[in-house]
Amino acid sequence: MGGRGTRTGLGFGEGGGRPFVRIGVGRTVGLVLAALAAAKVVERAVPGLHVAVGLGLAAALVAIARSQRFTAADLGLARSKVPAGLRWGAAAAALVGVAFALAYTIAPLRQTLPDGGGGLGPAGLWTVLVVIPLGTVLPEELAFRGLLLALLGRRYGPLAGTLLSSGLFGLWHIVPSLGGGTANTAMASVVGGDAAGMVARVVVTVVFTALAGVLLCWLRLRSGSLVAPMLAHWTVNALGVIVAALA
Numbered sequence: 001m002g003g004r005g006t007r008t009g010l011g012f013g014e015g016g017g018r019p020f021v022r023i024g025v026g027r028t029v030g031l032v033l034a035a036l037a038a039a040k041v042v043e044r045a046v047p048g049l050h051v052a053v054g055l056g057l058a059a060a061l062v063a064i065a066r067s068q069r070f071t072a073a074d075l076g077l078a079r080s081k082v083p084a085g086l087r088w089g090a091a092a093a094a095l096v097g098v099a100f101a102l103a104y105t106i107a108p109l110r111q112t113l114p115d116g117g118g119g120l121g122p123a124g125l126w127t128v129l130v131v132i133p134l135g136t137v138l139p140e141e142l143a144f145r146g147l148l149l150a151l152l153g154r155r156y157g158p159l160a161g162t163l164l165s166s167g168l169f170g171l172w173h174i175v176p177s178l179g180g181g182t183a184n185t186a187m188a189s190v191v192g193g194d195a196a197g198m199v200a201r202v203v204v205t206v207v208f209t210a211l212a213g214v215l216l217c218w219l220r221l222r223s224g225s226l227v228a229p230m231l232a233h234w235t236v237n238a239l240g241v242i243v244a245a246l247a
Contacts, residue, residue, distance in 0.1 A: 025155045028068060029168075032143055032151075035060045036172065039139070054135035061142045068151065075146040076226030085225025092219055092232035100239045120245045128238045137234045144169045144213060145220040145229045162217040170210025177205035212236075 039057040043050055065075055072078050076085075120128075144165050153161030178198065216229035 023067070025151060028064065028151055029148065031064055032061065032147055033168070035064070036139075036143060040175070050131050050135035054139045057139040058142050061139065061147055065147050065150075070147070070150055073224075074150045074154075075142070076150075076220050076224065077146070078224070081223065081225035082227055084223045085227025086231070088219055088223035088225075088228040089231025092228065093235040096232060096235045097239065100243060104243060120242060124241060124245050128241055132237045132241070133230075133234050136237060137230050140169075140172075141216070141226055141230045141233055144172075145216050146226050149217055149220060158221060162214060162221070166210050166213030166217055169213035169216075170206040170208075173205050173209045174202055177202045 035057060039053050039060075043053045073081070148165040148168060149161050151161075152164045155161075156164070216232060219228040219232060220226060222228070
């Protein structure tokens with residue numbers, strides 16, 4: 001094991017020998033989750049600010065990372081790793097695209113989707129190209145596969161860091177699973193809209209997103225870049241909107 005100022009092959013270091021200020025892992029995790037929750041409250045209170053809130057949240061997360069003396073490499077933001085991130089991200093995006101295409105060919109699954117009107121339109125394009133990447137993907141990846149993965153990985157090791165950050169990612173989706181949206185509507189048509197169906201929907205959503213978090217963490221660690229999970233995450237969300245619009 002390296003001494004002070006060293007870093008492991010996975011990039012969990014202490015800032016190249018700079019003074020390192022510990023405010024406690026638990027407190028830092030709580031601060032990250034509080035920032036995420038505050039952003040969600042603002043977003044719901046003032047509709048239409050999804051992009052601005054996402055960018056503000058990303059800035060807050062960077063400030064928290066700086067307080068912990070994380071480097072760009074620790075967060076998966078090193079420029080030298082961008083090419084690898086693009087390669088791994090593109091491969092993951094292609095697999096996601098194939099999975100969506102196959103799922104769309106299954107009539108029972110396709111029929112669970114609400115009628116999207118047969119077209120994407122300018123609003124849909126804005127959502128896919130701007131709102132999702134800047135308002136959702138950037139802050140969530142920076143939080144869960146950037147800051148939390150680095151923080152928990154440095155304290156407990158990369159495997160535990162992956163499992164813990166992914167578990168938090170799954171729990172983060174409890175509130176969204178209770179709302180509307182295409183995915184929730186489709187799932188409700190399968191499990192039902194009563195109390196038991198809602199519980200099932202929440203459990204399925206948490207488990208699914210936690211497992212997805214593990215895969216996204218693997219992409220981040222394997223490529224060394226946050227670009228890889230960002231591309232995969234964006235592809236899933238964007239194709240969800242596109243498929244629903246074309247249904």
